[in-house]
Amino acid sequence: MAKPKITFVCNDCGSDFPRWMGQCTDCKAWNTLVEMKISPSKAKAANNKSLSGYAGGIGGGSKKINEIESLDAEKRASGIGELDRVLCGGVTKGSVNIISGDPGAGKTTLLSDLVARMSADTASLYCTAEESLSQFKNRVDRLKLDYNQDNLFLLSETSVEAIIEELESNQIKFAVIDSIQAVVTDNANGSPGSPSQVKSAAQALTQYCKQNDVTMFLIAHVNKNNEIAGPQTLVHIVDALLHIDTNDGQVRTLRANKNRFGDIDTVGIFKMTERGMTSVDNPSEIFLSGSSTESPGSTITCIRKGNRNLLLEIQCLTTETEAEFPQRVCVGLNMNRIKMLTGILRKHTKTKIYHDTFFNIVGGLKIDESETCIDLALVTALLSSLNEFIMPRSTCIMGELSLNGDVRPIDSGVPRVKEAAQHGFTEIYIPHRNYHKSMEGLGARIVPVKTIHELMTLIS
Secondary structure (H helix, E strand, C coil): CCCCEEEECCCCCEEEEEECCCCCCCCCCCCCCEEECCHHHHHHHHHHHHHCCCCCCCCCCCCCCHHHCCCCCCCCCCCHHHHHHHHHCCCECEEEEEEEEEECCCHHHHHHHHHHHHHCCCCEEEEEECCCCHHHHHHHHCCCCCCCCCCCEECCCCEHHHHHHHHHHHHCEEEECCCCCEEECCCCCCCCHHHHHHHHHHHHHHHHHHHHCCCEEEHHHHHHHCEECCHHHHHCCCCEEEEECCCEEEEEEEEEEEEECCCCCCCCEEEEEECEEEECCCHHEEEEEECCCCCCCCEEEEEEEEEEEEEEEEEEEEEEECCCCEEEEEEECCCCHHHHHHHHHHHHCCCCCEEEEEECCCCCCCCCCCCCCCHHHCCCCCHHHHHCCCCCEEEEECCCCCCCCCEEEEHHHHHHHHHHHHCCEEEEEHHHHCCCCCHHHCCCCCEEECEEEHHHHHCC
């Protein structure tokens, strides 16, 4: 009997080596190589399977480009508005997609709704390897999902070969696998979730889907760095990679980090409710407090999530400090940027800030550090609370502040101004270099600003 082959596999990237090394030469990670034994029969089967490629059609020689038939990707609207927006028009037929996110982000909830909608006219399968079928049925009843009982199949299975057999026997055309880290295949060694198992399972499922026009969604776990657990090869195998970001509140942000059938600039906004993940058609309403009373320390600005403009309210509260050193507390904002902006105020405007300062974003949204267009709004909210003056709720402020006190231009200035004007804002402060003639007919007064001194003169 032939001896099993011994190989060392990296837990981070999935690369294999003939002997152990302290550092993986591919991903440069240390102490990630794990010893695995592969029997000759399984190694041969795995090698033969890999020759067909991830999509199945490898070989046949080269062809001239005009001899190849061009096929447009067929898309179907799922009925979940924000998901269709992120997927650029709907679910692509025959595509294999991954959706990831933190525990409790709403992956299973969203895909339960999706598979129920797809079962209306398509044989659909939800395979769960992490919960019982009764638990899934209870979720469907709790969310009051509308489904076709003749087309919706439930399966509790961990074997990839058994899953593919069910797909063939029931002629399934839409499937959800929950999760890719929990299933195993006979063509690889290792426990569920190991790099070799995750890679081989995803490859086998992808090959079947491509050859039989089956649309599939794979749920993937994430590690402590909020990245997909397992080898990075998994990301290259699939067609689309979706990720759900969990904010401090009920808001969920869906973003495509990879999409072979569309762009990756679109962001979907959901709200977690007792009826599941609900699409938010007008997210600006969530991020505005809706308060009719005006008070110091409140400013409204416009940020850009992907190719989407969102209006949000920034609140600031300043109080006299009772300690030796004043506090700086930020919720949803980057603390380093707040420190920089307070330094600019002290340097260029001689503003004395000996107060405890608290910043908050309405709606629980987290602002990326790269989003610099909120600088003017942050400064205005701070000055408003510090000097006890009120910024009208019909005013929107946007712009980046440089270290020398100048107001720098922001990207996509015209779409941001149009978004604010459509929501009824009558006065919009923007960087001077962002001003364009197309803004004049929007029904709002556009105020270009050059420096921090000019801003203080205008708002005081």
